[in-house]
Amino acid sequence: MKPALNFKKLLFLVLVMLGMVFQFACTDSNLQSEYDFHEISADFKSYTAFDSSSFWVYEKTTSSVDNIDTVFVTKVTYDRRFHIDVTTTGYFYDAIELSLKSSFIGLTKAETSAGEPYQNSQMNENYRVYFLDGTYYSIFTPKFPLDSVQLLGEAEGNYTNLGFYPEISISGTTYQEVYHTQVIKNEGLAEEFVMEFYFARNFGLVKYIKKQPYNGVQIVDEWVLKDSRLIPISK
Secondary structure: OHHHHHHHHHHHHHHHHHHHHHHHHHHHHHHHHOOEEEOOOHHHHHHHOEOOOOEEEEEEOOOOOOOEEEEEEEEEEEEEEEEEEOOEEEEEEEEEEEEEEOOOOOEEEEEEEOOOOOOOOOOOOEEEEEEOOOOEEEEEOOOOOOOOOEEOOOOOOEEEEEEEEEEEEEOOEEEEEEEEEEEEEOOOOOOOEEEEEEEEOOOEEEEEEEEEEEOOEEEEEEEEEEEEEOOEOOO
């Protein structure tokens, strides 16, 4: 009789677990339906979201030493998150994380995330990058008006959209619909450094400039895109 009794217990436990899973799924679905949900637009993905095995080849124009670096996308992760602060009742939003590998530029991860609408903006997302030294910066948030400085805090510094170009030539290559952004860290201090970024549709980052002091001299690094193989993310 024991085998039959054990089977009944096992069946009971399975039914209980299935009931809990169903209840959780329904609760989660009801919770999501109560809040706004922000997706990442196709437009923003065309600047920032590229699938595994994509890569960019950059040339450092300000030096002849270690002047070629390839940035690889090694992994893509999708996430759905919840945001709440003192100014909103909260909303769900999508995020895409790209695991990156590079030798000299030092990029380790890039994160594309949907955000709240701002004024009449068409792209409300944010693109943040992470470096080997542990620093991270929001470097592409096109919804903010041109020349409007965004104070992102001590960790990320001050962000500004400097320009938008329907067409621009960079190192002999012509790109369409290019955004020019800037991040200033430690602004006004002796250790202030400035980063500028150019993002082109269907190519992502096509130019990166970093200016920082070293022993009383300003060091300028400029990386420009020389080649790429990019696979757009479809989902």
